[in-house]
Amino acid sequence: MSDTHAPAHRPQDLDDAIAGGVGESPLRPDGTLKVRGDFAYSSDLWAENMLWGATLRSPHPSARIRSVDIGPALRSPGVHAVLTAEDVPGRNLYGLKDIDQPVLAEDVVRYRGEAVALVAADHPETARRALDLIEVDYEVLEPVVDAELAAHDDSLPKVHPGGNTVRYQPIVKGDPEVTADVVVSGTYTVGMQDQAFLGPESGLAIPAEDGGVDLYLATQDLHTDRKQTAAALDLDPELVRMTMSGVGGAFGGREDLSMQVHVCMLALRTGRPVKIVYDREESFFGHVHRHPAKMYYEHGATRDGDLVFVRAQLYFDGGAYASKTPVVVGNGTTLGVGPYDVANVSIQGWGMYTNNPPCGAMRGLGAVQPAFAYESQMDRLAEALDMDPVELRIRNAISRGDTTPTGQVLDYPAPVAELLRRVRELPLPEAPAAGAEPDIRDLPGGASNTTHGEGVVRGVGYGVCIKNICYAEGADDFSTARVRLQNVAGEPLAMVHTAAAEVGQGLVTVQQQIARSELEVERVNIHPNDTSVGPAGSSSASRQTYVTGGAVQAACRAVRERLLAITAERFGEPAAELSLSGGKIVSRESGVLADIAEVLGSEAIEETREYHHRETFPLDERGRSERAQVQHAFSAHRAVVDVDTELGLIKVVQLDCSQDVGKAVNPESVVGQIQGGSAQGLGLAVMEEIQVGEGKIRNPSFTDYLIPTILDMPPMNVDVIERGDPNAPYGVRGVGEPPTISSTPAIVAAIRAATGRDLTHVPVGPEHIIG
């Protein structure tokens, strides 16, 4: 390293910019490991002397537990521990918002699938068989299964002592009693959707010599998991160390605890490493689902098509435990009119306890359900007005400066009308040539050979949506990043360390890009996620590029400031005149001063920063708030479908999307998010529903719960625009959720156009088209 204070006077090459920064599409750093099969997902982990855990679950949606006999299971060869509620060392309750769910059921069970007992054994089959030997004496009770009834019928049993309402929220704007020239109304229902991430819930717990435990797991939020787990284990959180393993998708389904406390309890009891891996059936019982909803809507408009009022009552079935139900009610009611400017609004939302499976976060939470309803209403209104449905939407589209139903002024771009115009202009698929024999693989029913084109009708439909980004309603929403810059073998290397969960969305790539752009270094490593750095919050609410991106940006800038200060002192130039470029420190006056690595020498510069987004505020009793939500995102879809009107089979032929992402940090990853999100919306539109009868899931398998295959998902035109949010780092706007929301109503609108049917339930099945 040079100790001279004289500038190096090498030619300054400003073209020597670092590749792979913000706005480019570098490849993901974990791609090679993933294609080699070497990426260690949580279910892949293994430890010497490891035992397998298994979970006994309630067969009843509502029952009193009279007794539990673990004796026969405990005496079974190969079994090392059998644990029940009595063995929970600390607080036998957890929860994300309301702390209401037992780690293991005590005297009652509130849903079919609730965890009752645990086994650790030397082989997974031994553990499963031991579960059958645990004798639980249940007094079966009548379950509460109807959320709307639960909201209004006080004679129903109380699922929890405090009553059956998790949250009630009204939103009132203007005159809720106003009348209008044209009024349309409808009742809409949304089925229970599953996240259906492919990597099963799993974790490996290793007891530590200090009395604590190390848990390697797949989750969306390490710190929230740790807080809940430590309380249940009665351990100092510092003794519950969590490290992220590979996550096989999440989509909201890993926000709540599943095996975390259980596997730690077994490890601490046996003194041996214990691994729990759910199979697919258990996964359906072991995580929350998307809230089913029943929604009553009334829209009023002038004869010219200006919305006058929207009135709605929304019932969300939260199931047995609260999970994210309060957030779902908040999102559902505040976003319940959609991306439209409406002067008079009255929306009431109920989130209810029932004895159905617990529901919580899933991509687009709380916004998916009303979007199906309000977009169906907009189509119905267009028909009543004899207007083009896209023109009606454009006429009423919300835009920058407008006020939401909660009284919040949108002080950032809201290009809803533009998105609708753009998606309408995207190329349509070619119509099948007249007289030509179609390829049956392109038709509804596909290779099943159910039609050669007879009875097949094509329809086109549109949908547009609004989704709030980040946590809302007064939550202190922040993330933490630690960035270390050092000289490794003559090259500057940045290490970015956060607890922000990479669940497949590409956050690791985004963090590298930000560090490259801010520090002008090529090599950026991502430290494994763990709890040795501050919280990042959950990889949910489309928030991580915003908040963790903001934290990485802030930490990098702090590192840069120190680096420039050191350089300024060494070279006697004012720090304000210095900048970084292509791995070098450059003076405005003197050109290149030195390589970054040279200035660093053997010193590392490390800075940790938190990023908090703008403050939000709670809703009052009329649903008013100066700023309930920090940002809103918008997307518009157009769907083209072919429907076999004789058999009720549907083929989505093309699905196109225009979305505003503020700033595409990684354009290719943005497109990947839009494609993947749209596929999940397609699933909800035409195939995905957990069938629940008398509180029991009837289809807990991929044989009976269908998600889109490569045959179901059509080609997409994706149109990304960037109308930056001046309040967000780089202008970013959350990307992941909107495409899941607006795709569903667009597809259903297209099916309506093809069939003339009302279609008030998703998913749409053949029975809705033929019946």
Add this chain to the structure above:
Amino acid sequence: MRLNLTVNGRAMTADDVWEGESLLYVLRERLGLPGSKNACEQGECGSCTVYLDRVPVCACLVAAGQAQDREVGTVEGLADGEELSTVQRAFIDEGAVQCGFCTPGLLVAADDLIERVPEPSDAEIREALAGNLCRCTGYEKIMAAVRTAAERSGGTSGSGSSAGGDRT
């Protein structure tokens, strides 16, 4: 029971195998090859797709004993040492990998397709991969990856991998 089989060209033995174990379990838990994934374990998702005597199968549906004295090829055998196979490279380049849990099965299925049909049409790609679920990508970039892999293979003999084949 003791199980003898060849995996990715190497003779392997697993002891104390319980008769009810699947080939997938043996690969993942006994042979240290967790690349093949356990997403549904009932033959619906394809994430455990491996070659069994060069034929793609769901390893979760193969009883361990059925693999006795047979040749198994897994995702770990697709690359030639440090060099990724054409299909693997294309999945990375086209952004076909997000969470990556479906990727190992898709790679084996796509490798098999290009081996059998060097220039597959889109309809043939969709048909061949219809048994492999992906929840992240919406499949568009997977389609792109398979098209790219086929192109780069030049319509010659498959994607240049010898997984499950005769590598010694």
